[in-house]
Amino acid sequence: SQQGEEDPQALSIQEGENATMNCSYKTSINNLQWYRQNSGRGLVHLILIRSNEREKHSGRLRVTLDTSKKSSSLLITASRAADTASYFCATVYIIQGAQKLVFGQGTRLTINP
Amino acid sequence: KAGVTQTPRYLIKTRGQQVTLSCSPISGHRSVSWYQQTPGQGLQFLFEYFSETQRNKGNFPGRFSGRQFSNSRSEMNVSTLELGDSALYLCASSLQGRELFFGEGSRLTVL
Numbered sequence: 001s002q003q004g005e006e007d008p009q010a011l012s013i014q015e016g017e018n019a020t021m022n023c024s025y026k027t028s029i030n031n032l033q034w035y036r037q038n039s040g041r042g043l044v045h046l047i048l049i050r051s052n053e054r055e056k057h058s059g060r061l062r063v064t065l066d067t068s069k070k071s072s073s074l075l076i077t078a079s080r081a082a083d084t085a086s087y088f089c090a091t092v093y094i095i096q097g098a099q100k101l102v103f104g105q106g107t108r109l110t111i112n113p
Numbered sequence: 114k115a116g117v118t119q120t121p122r123y124l125i126k127t128r129g130q131q132v133t134l135s136c137s138p139i140s141g142h143r144s145v146s147w148y149q150q151t152p153g154q155g156l157q158f159l160f161e162y163f164s165e166t167q168r169n170k171g172n173f174p175g176r177f178s179g180r181q182f183s184n185s186r187s188e189m190n191v192s193t194l195e196l197g198d199s200a201l202y203l204c205a206s207s208l209q210g211r212e213l214f215f216g217e218g219s220r221l222t223v224l
Contacts, residue, residue, distance in 0.1 A: 033212055033213075035213075035215075040201065040218075040220070041217055041218070042117070042203060042205075042215035042216050042217045042218055043203065043205075043213070043215040044215070045212040045213060045214065048211075048212055088156065090213075095169060096168065096169075097168075098144075098161060098163065098168040098169050099209075099210055100158065100161070100169050101146070101158065101213065102158065103148075103155060103156035103158075104155075105155045106155065106156075
């Protein structure tokens with residue numbers, strides 16, 4: 001299966017702390033994307049990192065990619081209660097010229113005030 | 114710019130019935146993908162359409178089908194509904210090779 005695996009499955013931290021989520025995958029990718037989902041809602045794109053990039057920043061988000069280990073991490077710094085959500089990594093493959101995204105099972109993040 | 118619109122947002126069906134879900138992508142986006150989300154299986158890829166052609170298909174039975182119209186709007190249909198088809202069905206649009214923009218989903222309950 002191409003599906004990525006995320007850990008931890010659930011993470012609960014205090015407001016102001018940093019949160020780190022990890023994603024591992026099995027086969028070579030074109031790029032990797034992170035998404036956020038508030039309960040029962042649609043997913044919102046956070047950041048895209050290409051296979052030739054090692055690190056990317058966006059506001060309080062930092063994403064790293066290690067293609068030799070086939071893994072990525074998402075760091076949220078100075079967490080806020082509003083960051084409470086599920087976070088998904090999506091590994092992106094190019095199949096016959098079209099991109100196919102395969103989502104991990106997600107990490108449920110709870111920020112306690 | 115309007116986001117991805119999915120209708121209906123909620124629906125209840127009984128086993129054996131069929132259902133059609135609709136998705137209007139962001140203006141200018143020609144790629145539309147569909148995903149099924151359940152607590153047990155997570156987000157599963159159903160299919161992707163680009164310029165009215167299905168380019169990729171996930172591992173779902175033939176009861177699941179879709180199509181895309183010339184204005185890029187897409188529909189998916191599930192026939193002979195089963196209890197296990199209860200899920201949140203998510204549609205996403207994108208510019209080719211770029212990130213996905215998701216709708217709020219259609220929550221289907223099969224009784």
